[in-house]
Amino acid sequence: MLMRTDPFRDIDRLAETFFGTAGRPAVMHVDAERDGDWFHVYFDLPGVDPDSIDLTVERNVLSVRAERRRAQRDGVEQVISERPMGTFSRQLLLGDTLDTEKLEAAYENGVLTIRIPVSDRAKPRRINITAGSDERRQIAG
Template sequence: MMRFDPFREIEELAQRMDRGLIGNNTVARFSPPVDIHEDEQGLELTLDLPGVAPDSLNIEAENNTLTVQAERKYNRVEGKTAHRVERAYGTFTRTFSIPSKYDLSKVEADFDHGTLTLKVPRSEAAQKRSITVRTGGQASQPRTVEAQG
């Protein structure tokens, strides 16, 4: 005999909403986690996309915006009852605002074992350069200065 818990239904509803499930296991959107790192070469964005097929990925770069779209399908099997569906399914869209010092025309994308890595290089105008400064008509030691982009 199961003990009555008045908060059980509320807790189950909250868990379903956290997982993106609505109603009778209808799938909603989900948002995968992302790490963003920067170094002298540019930005590196890493998204966890387990269970996403590579052909469902769509990556667009336009107007200082980088957008990643994909779908993780839920395969419901006839004759099987789902007692728990905790993994996120559905479509997602993540949009990132990329500063103009990065070149969105040269984005590289690698998808390996459910991890999508996007590399956005710095633009040529934002690269560090060595500039020779003349003093009294003579060249001095080259100094590295950061160009403003």
Template sequence: MLRVDPFSAVDDWTRSLLTGDLGATRRIPRFMPIDVYKVDDHYSLVADLPGADPGSIDLSVDNGVLTLSAHRSSPSEDGVQWLASERFSGTYRRQITLGDGVDPAGICAAYDNGVLSVTIPVAEQAKPRKVAIEHSGAGRQEITTGTTEPTTG
């Protein structure tokens, strides 16, 4: 099972309110949209990282937490007169708690056209399986149930 931390977005929002930085002058990333879903024997995580520097994308797993970070550089500020500045630059970061039912050693990822796709396999012990039931005719015991009348004395 995977769990997404909804509080990281709230922390970012609160930090921007407390520091007075609402992104009007500094183009700081506010969020990294992701989709997480399960298909057969693996989970898929898809993250939108348009314009992220491919060499800056980092994916790590530590103590059951998958951390994804990426950086998008801003154009040089020298001699630039901004008319509109809506595209964020800076570092994106998301953390997702992995459950016990995944195989962290088998995680793989690919980055293509601004989209990072991460495959997180389900651990072998967490996969559903059929349990064989042995049938033996010998050694059967018959169990009877019933109520016994209380004795009065």
């Protein structure tokens, strides 16, 4: 028996991985960079209502959850539906060197920007050395 396969099936599966499906939205793309004493993280969330964004930090795990819904309008027929809808989520493991107590977040033009300062305890610091008297330097034998 000759098995026929759809030559576009693999292409469709690959596209679903990057763009998602209605049941499983695509991954939330992220960039991160360090600029001096600040760590910046950028999440692409186009078309997301800012009120749907949930940002939490527990221990050293930063969690972002957001939802994008398709507007339902009476009398409007959907012709093409490719943009992923639903709940998007992403978790990042943060290093101990970041001060999550002073984390700042802003959402503008479809990008969630998170700024986290580097912890003071993680910054290099100079240690003063005091010279003791000769008695302290002697080793009893």
